[in-house]
Amino acid sequence: MADIIDIDAAVIGAGPAGLMAAEQLALGGMRVTVFDGMGAPARKFLLAGRGGLNLTHSEALPDFLARYGAAQAHLTPAIEAFGPEQLRAWADDLGQPTFVGSSGRVFPVAMKASPLLRAWLRRLDALGVQLRLRHRWTGWDGEGRLSFDTADGPRSIAARATVLALGGASWPRLGSDGSWSDLLARKGVTVAPLKPANCGFVAAWSALFAHKYQGAPLKNVALSFGPRAVRGEAVITRDGIEGGAIYAISAVLRDAILAHGEAKLSIALRPDLTAADLAARLAKPRGKQSLSTYLRKAAGLSPAGIGLLQEAAHGTGVALATLPADQLAALINAVPVRLVATAPIAKAISSAGGIALGEIDADYMLCKLPGVFAAGEMLDWEAPTGGYLLTACFATGVMAGRGALRWLQRA
Incomplete structure (x- = not known):
């Protein structure tokens, strides 16, 4: 299979963080391709939404930010830029209005994740975002290109910027298995051991x-x-x-x-x-x-x-x-x-650990890997259920996408 050599940005991982990063890049006029190892995008997002998609929470922002514990200072700029209010407005713009439940949690009126995801994928397609499924990322080749295993054999992809959004290590059957941690550790990136969070x-x-x-x-x-x-x-x-x-x-x-x-x-x-x-x-x-x-x-x-x-x-x-x-x-x-x-991490709702927050700059770029950005559960933060997990995934995806856009615009 021929290499793709003429794309501006590669986003690896088609969950909320990755798709949001892709949207930001495409809105900035970049040619974006999203790669995912599974046969369909956002598998874990869809599973989370089966019983009612809890997008975010309506509590006051200072209380909301406190939910992130030790990572609060690092995540505050991202959530202030794209927090609960902005997330609700974004969903409404997709034709998926939200409401506040009795517990203060925020849900789409449709309750499920699938209508929102379908509307989102339609928007991304209209923006020119390409989606390549069954592409399992295996690191970089000798020329610094992204390497993938595909059904048609190994493939190398050249991109001017890369956003990594591969998730943590919970629910590995849905695509987030944490295998990326060794790939980054070999590049000198500090990765805290992945641990179960929101677990039994x-x-x-x-x-x-x-x-x-x-x-x-x-x-x-x-x-x-x-x-x-x-x-x-x-x-x-x-x-x-x-x-x-x-x-x-x-x-x-x-x-x-x-x-x-x-x-x-x-x-x-x-x-x-x-x-x-x-x-x-x-x-x-x-x-x-x-x-x-x-x-x-x-x-x-x-x-x-x-x-x-x-x-x-x-x-x-x-x-x-x-x-x-x-x-x-x-x-x-x-x-x-x-x-x-x-309980085993494979059964946990989310995971803790991941890329140390000190390894990324204000644009969510990995300091040791110029042009490579990271977002979502790959980063070392955790939060309780109640909409806090998804909000931070969306928010860090926005930050990484905007950071990658600035990087490309400077190049």
Whole structure:
């Protein structure tokens, strides 16, 4: 297959960051080709949108920016340039208006990702952006050209600027497998190890508990670890625990496990009740009721909550039926759960780690690779679910695309 030698910019990765970079370059009049290893673009984006595409969040920008933790200072210029308001306006311009849900999260009215993606691809096509699928990037050849494996064999591509937007390492079957990290490391680029983010965890469940309660929800609970606390829901899995509330504190739990081999999570099953109120309810005579029935009626616990309480008591050798009301109340709102590992990164919603932020300049160009830019989850940042992940992918894609455009205009 003949080389493509006359393109201005190559974008590698057809997810939100890559497509946004391509749009910025094409709007600037550049000839752009987007390459992706999969047979269709934006596979993970489409999966994320199946249950309702959470594009961004409506909270005040200072609170929004704080969600990025240690990466806040680096990401602030990008999100100030293309944040929630600009993202909503962009979607509306594509004919995909958005609305704010009761939680403050922002969704397209159509809810799904597919209508937005179709409209976006039509716009990119009208701008002249070319899309080359089943092109798996393998690095650079001896002449500095981009190398790809294709169904027709190896291919080399010459481009005046390159934007890398290959994603992290979660959901590798959809194309983001993190294999690019070794390619960049060999070029001297510092790449932090890729780790699961917004992930579930492995808990030391007994076989009986895991068999009986896997898939059971824990609703309206409060989770805490150290100074971090969050309200929400979680789901018991065969191997541990996952769900929105878990994802919200997954970073601190993951880092504790990496440092100490375990993390002690505390779960409040009835966080809306004070210890005194709960103890008063539990002080009433149990009569002939089974313990499970009594806990369900007196404390309002779900079957899964009761099972979790019994599992915790079993682990400490304590018989729940022998505990005084005040001690039982205390345990109900501080059930200890020992987490011993993260769930595999392939099952995580996103990943942390990646290209160190100090390796890119204000235009998102790699300082050690002039003319090569990077965006999205390839960079070393993480954020909770709730629209923050996608917003930063879009925003860094805009920055990398505009940076590459300036580079080409100066050349």
